[in-house]
Amino acid sequence: MRELINGAQAIVRGAIDSGCTFFAGYPITPATEILLYMIRELPKVGGIAIQGEDEIASMGFCIGAAMTGKRVMTATSGPGISLYSENIGLAIMGEVPMVIVDVQRMGPATGGATTVAQGDIQFLRWGTSGGYPVIVLSPTNVPECYSLTCKAFDLAERFRVPVFLATDKETVLTLATVDENKLVPVEVRERKFASPQNLFIPYQASSPDEVPALSPFGGAHILRFTTSTHDEKGQLTKSPEKVGNLNARLAAKVEAHVDEISMVKADLQPNAETLIISYGVTGRAVEEAIRAMREGGKLLSSLIVYSLWPVPEKAIKDALAGIRRVIVPELNLGQYRIEVERLVGDGVEVTGIQRVDGELISPEEIIQRGGLL
Amino acid sequence: MSAPVYDTYLDESQLPYFFCPGCGHGMITDHINQALVRLQIDPHKVVIVTDIGCSGLVDKYFTTNAFHGLHGRSVTYASGIKLADPELKVIVLMGDGGCGIGGHHLINAARRNIGVTVVVFNNSNYGMTGGQHSVTTPLESITSSTPFGQLEQPMDICQTVAVNGASFVARTTSFDKGLANLLAMAIQNEGFSLVDIWELCTAYYVPNNHFSKSLLENTLSRLNLPTGVIHQQSRPEYCHAYHQTVVKIAIKNPMPPRLMQTRYQSELKKRLGIVIAGAAGKKINSAATLFCRGAVLSGLWATQRNDYPVTVKSGHSVSEVILAPDEIGYTGIAKPELMLLLFKESLPFIQTQLSQLSEADTLIINTNLLPIQTRARVISIDFNQTDRWAAKKEFWVMIALAKALNSMRIYPIEAFKEAVSARSEFAADNLAAIDASG
Numbered sequence: 001m002r003e004l005i006n007g008a009q010a011i012v013r014g015a016i017d018s019g020c021t022f023f024a025g026y027p028i029t030p031a032t033e034i035l036l037y038m039i040r041e042l043p044k045v046g047g048i049a050i051q052g053e054d055e056i057a058s059m060g061f062c063i064g065a066a067m068t069g070k071r072v073m074t075a076t077s078g079p080g081i082s083l084y085s086e087n088i089g090l091a092i093m094g095e096v097p098m099v100i101v102d103v104q105r106m107g108p109a110t111g112g113a114t115t116v117a118q119g120d121i122q123f124l125r126w127g128t129s130g131g132y133p134v135i136v137l138s139p140t141n142v143p144e145c146y147s148l149t150c151k152a153f154d155l156a157e158r159f160r161v162p163v164f165l166a167t168d169k170e171t172v173l174t175l176a177t178v179d180e181n182k183l184v185p186v187e188v189r190e191r192k193f194a195s196p197q198n199l200f201i202p203y204q205a206s207s208p209d210e211v212p213a214l215s216p217f218g219g220a221h222i223l224r225f226t227t228s229t230h231d232e233k234g235q236l237t238k239s240p241e242k243v244g245n246l247n248a249r250l251a252a253k254v255e256a257h258v259d260e261i262s263m264v265k266a267d268l269q270p271n272a273e274t275l276i277i278s279y280g281v282t283g284r285a286v287e288e289a290i291r292a293m294r295e296g297g298k299l300l301s302s303l304i305v306y307s308l309w310p311v312p313e314k315a316i317k318d319a320l321a322g323i324r325r326v327i328v329p330e331l332n333l334g335q336y337r338i339e340v341e342r343l344v345g346d347g348v349e350v351t352g353i354q355r356v357d358g359e360l361i362s363p364e365e366i367i368q369r370g371g372l373l
Numbered sequence: 374m375s376a377p378v379y380d381t382y383l384d385e386s387q388l389p390y391f392f393c394p395g396c397g398h399g400m401i402t403d404h405i406n407q408a409l410v411r412l413q414i415d416p417h418k419v420v421i422v423t424d425i426g427c428s429g430l431v432d433k434y435f436t437t438n439a440f441h442g443l444h445g446r447s448v449t450y451a452s453g454i455k456l457a458d459p460e461l462k463v464i465v466l467m468g469d470g471g472c473g474i475g476g477h478h479l480i481n482a483a484r485r486n487i488g489v490t491v492v493v494f495n496n497s498n499y500g501m502t503g504g505q506h507s508v509t510t511p512l513e514s515i516t517s518s519t520p521f522g523q524l525e526q527p528m529d530i531c532q533t534v535a536v537n538g539a540s541f542v543a544r545t546t547s548f549d550k551g552l553a554n555l556l557a558m559a560i561q562n563e564g565f566s567l568v569d570i571w572e573l574c575t576a577y578y579v580p581n582n583h584f585s586k587s588l589l590e591n592t593l594s595r596l597n598l599p600t601g602v603i604h605q606q607s608r609p610e611y612c613h614a615y616h617q618t619v620v621k622i623a624i625k626n627p628m629p630p631r632l633m634q635t636r637y638q639s640e641l642k643k644r645l646g647i648v649i650a651g652a653a654g655k656k657i658n659s660a661a662t663l664f665c666r667g668a669v670l671s672g673l674w675a676t677q678r679n680d681y682p683v684t685v686k687s688g689h690s691v692s693e694v695i696l697a698p699d700e701i702g703y704t705g706i707a708k709p710e711l712m713l714l715l716f717k718e719s720l721p722f723i724q725t726q727l728s729q730l731s732e733a734d735t736l737i738i739n740t741n742l743l744p745i746q747t748r749a750r751v752i753s754i755d756f757n758q759t760d761r762w763a764a765k766k767e768f769w770v771m772i773a774l775a776k777a778l779n780s781m782r783i784y785p786i787e788a789f790k791e792a793v794s795a796r797s798e799f800a801a802d803n804l805a806a807i808d809a810s811g
Binding site: 061285 | 416417418420422430432433436437438439440441442443446448449450451452453454455456457458460461477478480481615619620623624626627628631632633634635662665666669673674675676677678679680681683700701702703704705707
């Protein structure tokens with residue numbers, strides 16, 4: 001059996017099937033539908049969904065709720081991510097598991113509210129002070145909105161870090177036919193909870209690249225949460241040794257586990273010398289372009305990147321074997337191309353296909369501007 | 374009365390307080406401790422949420438749970454904690470600085486009457502950053518950022534939250550011997566409570582303004598700010614109201630059935646790009662969705678993207694529908710195979726696609742929009758032909774879509790009717806419109 005749904009519905013169902021019971025958000029096109037579905041659906045599963053007075057409050061509600069042990073999500077668009085920025089930093093520092101959906105629209109500033117774009121890719125990675133890592137996943141279509149939302153919850157629980165779902169207006173608001181067997185829940189791991197019996201030290205991790213166990217507010221232990229540099233007990237400290245260890249761990253707990261996070265769709269053709277690297281909605285046009293070119297006898301490889309951050313360097317380097325030319329189509333000024341460029345070897349040409357006029361990059365455009373004919 | 378289980382909520386290992394000599398923060402902290410001792414709440418069930426500023430140092434002295442967050446946002450974390458676990462006693466400690474930067478959150482927490490207690494350490498300036506003026510700095514005061522005197526009217530925090538729905542509001546000074554009692558009342562209140570405590574910043578405000586305890590009390594009367602419990606009202610606490618009303622209504626509205634079984638056969642062999650050029654308020658999007666559902670019932674794959682201006686009820690409304698025998702990837706339509714041109718509002722938005730139509734393509738057009746330059750086969754519909762539909766412009770799109778199904782091999786019209794019947798809204802009129810296309 002099939003159904004006709006958009007990405008917003010898929011994200012909401014993915015969240016609910018992943019055990020999400022708390023949502024807060026502020027209306028913003030094109031992310032509002034997620035808020036509205038959540039307001040209607042979460043109370044039915046014993047959860048709470050609320051419209052905050054602004055984006056800052058919505059993030060604050062989610063962070064507070066997450067520390068009581070709830071699985072939480074919020075959704076916004078680029079201008080809202082700007083307002084989330086400071087709290088994204090707090091969530092990194094306090095190690096808050098949460099899922100943040102960014103339905104990208106045309107920027108800069110208010111830009112085009114109802115216009116598709118992929119302009120937040122570097123912003124999501126570097127959007128708060130300090131430069132510490134987050135995880136960013138990007139679905140290309142409606143079924144992946146479902147499965148990657150589930151995966152986002154899984155990774156948020158595993159790493160106690162904000163996990164972004166980088167979507168766009170086209171994927172979230174366009175209705176698509178979906179086969180029911182494409183919407184099968186992905187198992188979400190439980191975050192590491194502290195044993196009620198043992199001594200609890202809120203920010204003590206088992207190794208320098210690991211995640212501390214949580215005892216939620218209202219649980220068996222007293223929890224100290226802080227946005228300031230802190231020792232293992234959650235007490236403010238300026239001790240260079242303790243601060244250095246904490247900050248190194250906040251980076252290492254994500255960066256040392258890239259292999260656990262890495263998700264790509266590699267469609268590599270033996271002897272192909274051209275590789276198209278894409279993500280999000282643009283990946284769909286790439287797949288159509290590749291199908292058409294292969295039917296005409298051309299050799300072409302494709303790598304769709306689902307886990308944009310941390311950059312799945314190994315998967316990208318593997319796909320680059322034997323490749324002389326890389327094409328990176330994006331609905332921005334070339335934000336992910338920068339990451340590809342630093343990974344390619346000498347003599348490999350990297351070509352970007354950019355569009356920032358609110359229109360999608362079409363399969364024909366990839367063929368023509370990519371010089372594939 | 375049995376002996377209290379908790380004789381203090383202060384962490385002796387963190388004492389003495391780190392505040393400047395004469396600062397009111399230590400006195401207020403003592404009173405919060407006394408209030409908690411009086412109430413005997415399990416410290417595991419208490420969360421103290423602090424803001425930024427010297428008051429943000431206070432949470433570390435308590436043996437309860439603590440959340441030290443961003444400047445001005447403490448009320449939002451507290452609200453999230455309370456919403457997620459209404460069993461917890463959530464107490465916010467913030468300064469007058471936090472009330473300024475986070476004033477919006479204070480107002481909205483009061484409007485919700487969410488069960489959070491806010492304690493304001495109000496010393497009329499920003500102590501931690503060097504004595505700048507805050508929203509409560511009295512007129513003419515000297516601060517590091519008003520060296521020539523404060524020009525801005527001080528904010529009445531208590532009245533601000535009181536008029537916006539707070540259920541318990543009190544004002545006093547750190548010298549008030551009854552402060553612990555007042556704090557206990559605030560913490561016990563089910564809804565949103567705020568206690569505004571005026572005090573001395575001996576590092577900055579006191580030396581800059583030759584201020585003192587007696588001048589502090591004078592200032593309150595000069596500003597016409599009464600002390601004591603100044604506002605109490607009984608209204609439902611937000612979390613309680615949510616569970617009593619929202620949840621009970623929401624569960625009565627299950628999701629409509631979504632899954633569709635293929636029950637009809639389509640003869641469509643390749644992708645068909647359809648542009649429906651309508652006008653706002655003419656049910657273009659909802660008709661296109663029903664049309665897509667009919668396609669899915671016929672074993673086709675469908676996508677639908679809509680374009681309309683921000684002002685939903687005026688201007689253009691264009692739906693782009695793709696139907697195909699196989700799964701659809703790219704959802705753009707550079708060159709449609711079928712265009713429904715129904716209202717002039719959309720003409721400027723579909724010119725390029727209109728010009729792409731070839732002899733093999735079809736244009737279904739409202740006779741009012743003729744003549745039109747196109748290479749496509751033209752099927753015109755005169756919606757004014759019958760009295761029944763002339764005025765019902767919001768059904769023209771159904772008539773045109775039915776016309777497309779009747780004149781082209783897309784999928785059976787019965788599938789469209791079934792899709793229309795499955796959605797109760799306007800089903801009878803929609804079915805009549807389909808039949809009207811003959």
